[in-house]
Amino acid sequence: MTDLTARQAELAANLARVEERIGSACVAAGRDRDEVTLIVVTKTHPARDVRLLAELGVRHVAENRDQEAAAKAAECADVPVTWHFVGQLQTNKARSVASYADVVHSVDRPRLVGALSRAAVHHGRELDCLVQVALDAESETAGGRGGAAPGSVVALGDELAAAQGLRLAGVMTVAPLAGPYAGDPAAAFERLREISTGLCTRHPAATMVSAGMSADLEEAVAAGATHVRVGSAVLGERPRLG
Ligand SMILES: *Cc1c(COP(=O)(O)O)cnc(C)c1O
Numbered sequence: 001m002t003d004l005t006a007r008q009a010e011l012a013a014n015l016a017r018v019e020e021r022i023g024s025a026c027v028a029a030g031r032d033r034d035e036v037t038l039i040v041v042t043k044t045h046p047a048r049d050v051r052l053l054a055e056l057g058v059r060h061v062a063e064n065r066d067q068e069a070a071a072k073a074a075e076c077a078d079v080p081v082t083w084h085f086v087g088q089l090q091t092n093k094a095r096s097v098a099s100y101a102d103v104v105h106s107v108d109r110p111r112l113v114g115a116l117s118r119a120a121v122h123h124g125r126e127l128d129c130l131v132q133v134a135l136d137a138e139s140e141t142a143g144g145r146g147g148a149a150p151g152s153v154v155a156l157g158d159e160l161a162a163a164q165g166l167r168l169a170g171v172m173t174v175a176p177l178a179g180p181y182a183g184d185p186a187a188a189f190e191r192l193r194e195i196s197t198g199l200c201t202r203h204p205a206a207t208m209v210s211a212g213m214s215a216d217l218e219e220a221v222a223a224g225a226t227h228v229r230v231g232s233a234v235l236g237e238r239p240r241l242g
Pocket of ligand 1: 064230
């Protein structure tokens with residue numbers, strides 16, 4: 001076996017295990033499997049893994065750093081995948097991200113809405129955007145890993161819905177390491193679902209709920225996630241960043 005086919009066999013086996021977990025979680029929750037979309041987080045892994053994943057049927061990949069994502073998306077311009085951006089985003093990177101990303105999961109402040117809107121219009125593209133919710137503290141201050149306070153989600157959603165070049169698609173969260181939901185992803189994802197329900201009363205099309213990673217995808221599916229973001233369970237442990 002060449003290195004490439006060995007890697008593809010490894011990815012195929014990992015994907016099968018993740019698929020099995022998602023399937024079981026859907027059965028347990030009484031949900032149809034097609035209500036949950038798998039997004040494979042390819043950050044720190046090379047563009048050739050994106051190609052191998054696409055050959056295995058993966059249609060959604062995610063990245064969290066613009067520089068790496070821009071290069072990888074360019075190398076994979078011919079690969080039929082949807083690119084998701086899930087990392088903290090500085091406004092000065094909006095122009096770049098809007099050139100290749102199809103979905104931005106990490107919108108957490110009004111200035112970023114403005115920057116992404118101008119960038120999308122510049123590139124003549126329409127971006128699906130999610131409000132990233134920080135559940136670290138149920139207060140008006142956002143947590144360290146980015147995210148809007150729960151109380152500001154509706155206002156930010158209104159801004160996204162009104163912005164040219166952007167579509168409000170839903171909400172996203174990362175299970176918090178601190179605050180009332182630390183160590184309790186099930187409760188965090190239930191809270192996200194409540195926030196999503198509130199947002200959908202004003203914006204019925206904003207149905208996307210992005211939650212759950214390798215360690216907690218079952219809890220996310222149980223709480224109604226429509227998209228799970230899985231990295232290490234598919235690709236293996238990430239090489240350490242230098
Ligand atoms: C890296 C990352 C993931 C995937 O994490 P794993 O634990 O490797 O599955 C999901 N979401 C975000 C925002 C990430 O940065």
